[in-house]
Amino acid sequence: xLLLDRIAYWxxxxxxxxxxxxxxxxxxxxxxxxxSAERSQQLHDPFLAVIGHKSPDMVVSFIAALIxxxxxxxxxxxxxxxxxxxxxLHTFEEHLAPPGTAYxxxxxxxxxxxxxxxxxxxxxxxxxDSTITVHDLPSAERWLNVAPWSFDLSVLDTxxxxxxxxxxxxxxxxxxxxxxxxxxxxxxxxxxxxVSTPTFADYCLSLARFTSTEIQPPRRFFFCGEVLRxxxxxxxxxxxxxxxVYNMYGPTEACCAVTSTLVTPKMASSNLPLSCGKPYPTIDxxxxxxxxxxxxxxxxxxxxGPQVAWGYLGTQSDKFAVQNGRRSYRTGDLGYIxxxxxxxxxxIDRQVKVHGYRVELAEIERxxxxxGAYDAAVVQMPDxxxxxxxxxxxxxxxxxxxxxxxxxxxxxxxxxxxxxxxRTANGxxxxxxxxxxx
Numbered sequence: 001x002l003l004l005d006r007i008a009y010w011x012x013x014x015x016x017x018x019x020x021x022x023x024x025x026x027x028x029x030x031x032x033x034x035x036s037a038e039r040s041q042q043l044h045d046p047f048l049a050v051i052g053h054k055s056p057d058m059v060v061s062f063i064a065a066l067i068x069x070x071x072x073x074x075x076x077x078x079x080x081x082x083x084x085x086x087x088x089l090h091t092f093e094e095h096l097a098p099p100g101t102a103y104x105x106x107x108x109x110x111x112x113x114x115x116x117x118x119x120x121x122x123x124x125x126x127x128x129d130s131t132i133t134v135h136d137l138p139s140a141e142r143w144l145n146v147a148p149w150s151f152d153l154s155v156l157d158t159x160x161x162x163x164x165x166x167x168x169x170x171x172x173x174x175x176x177x178x179x180x181x182x183x184x185x186x187x188x189x190x191x192x193x194x195v196s197t198p199t200f201a202d203y204c205l206s207l208a209r210f211t212s213t214e215i216q217p218p219r220r221f222f223f224c225g226e227v228l229r230x231x232x233x234x235x236x237x238x239x240x241x242x243x244x245v246y247n248m249y250g251p252t253e254a255c256c257a258v259t260s261t262l263v264t265p266k267m268a269s270s271n272l273p274l275s276c277g278k279p280y281p282t283i284d285x286x287x288x289x290x291x292x293x294x295x296x297x298x299x300x301x302x303x304x305g306p307q308v309a310w311g312y313l314g315t316q317s318d319k320f321a322v323q324n325g326r327r328s329y330r331t332g333d334l335g336y337i338x339x340x341x342x343x344x345x346x347x348i349d350r351q352v353k354v355h356g357y358r359v360e361l362a363e364i365e366r367x368x369x370x371x372g373a374y375d376a377a378v379v380q381m382p383d384x385x386x387x388x389x390x391x392x393x394x395x396x397x398x399x400x401x402x403x404x405x406x407x408x409x410x411x412x413x414x415x416x417x418x419x420x421x422x423r424t425a426n427g428x429x430x431x432x433x434x435x436x437x438x
Contacts, residue, residue: 095314116313
């Protein structure tokens with residue numbers, strides 16, 4: 001069933017049910033559909049840039065664009081500097097998305113210019129269908145939206161939520177900057193489905209009243225966008241023992257998520273990396289080892305199926321291809337398949353050379369975490385040396401552990417302790433900022 005048909009259905013059978021709730025306003029399904037249909041009649045350009053921050057009116061524009069059969073481009077005004085907004089809009093002066101594109105999300109590019117990921121309607125519908133099926137999701141539940149709509153994690157809470165006749169509860173940036181207000185908002189706005197990065201969950205876990213006695217326990221915690229650590233899962237189960245925790249994996253280029261697994265308390269009892277889960281029904285995962293003849297070693301994760309994007313707007317990339325009539329995408333992630341489930345080890349492009357030796361920075365980071373640091377990020381400095389940044393260290397013998405487990409050329413020259421890491425707008429560790437600090 002197509003997304004627009006689903007939303008139109010809920011507008012017909014439950015017009016008074018709240019579709020979007022923000023701290024300042026809300027829209028019912030009847031209002032959402034009527035306003036979207038009216039606005040669609042006013043759209044005559046080949047795309048619609050939607051600039052704002054967590055306003056329900058932005059969702060009206062998204063749906064209006066879908067009705068008008070043009071792609072929408074979400075741009076968060078709180079996180080996107082004016083100069084970057086202008087660069088994004090300038091892209092459309094020379095390039096147009098192919099017909100059938102649902103939306104275009106701009107991500108950071110290696111050249112410094114934003115890359116517009118063109119996601120087909122087919123991909124969005126396939127993602128919604130698979131997510132509902134894999135998790136056996138009922139209708140009319142409440143979904144927490146933390147990620148800005150310019151970040152593809154929001155595809156999970158917003159579009160799956162609306163497709164199932166649910167209520168999307170948005171968290172604005174002002175709440176994220178005020179722990180007391182955030183706690184009060186969570187207490188007054190219970191949700192069934194929590195969708196966020198693990199970093200946001202860790203932030204909430206630092207709040208003493210973030211417990212099942214103060215907050216109605218979500219039925220499910222969905223995590224995607226970065227590595228979910230066993231320690232985070234253990235803390236969640238301690239405070240919300242009746243909830244379910246899911247670990248998901250997927251890039252923007254494959255419509256949010258392509259795998260999922262239920263993480264049990266037993267699975268999180270050790271500090272071993274968590275599985276990313278089995279692939280969605282319409283997705284094939286291929287581990288490409290290149291010229292390496294050792295098939296059981298990690299290789300590049302390649303995705304095939306209808307969720308894969310068209311490509312980047314106005315840019316040719318060899319990461320995308322069509323094989324046997326199916327779109328494919330090379331993720332740049334390093335991983336392997338074990339017992340039918342995907343394990344992600346790090347990034348291929350974080351492989352560096354030190355004194356001629358190939359070094360995976362993710363391997364050093366995992367070793368440091370095993371030595372007692374809650375988190376670690378290793379960067380290569382301009383002189384070729386390695387610097388490790390660590391936070392929340394519980395052990396004092398990190399360097400001894402490194403000497404014990406790693407070759408000498410993999411031991412960072414410097415280890416810098418921080419209270420917290422700088423973050424990108426999407427909440428991920430800002431490696432470029434760390435390199436400047438080093």
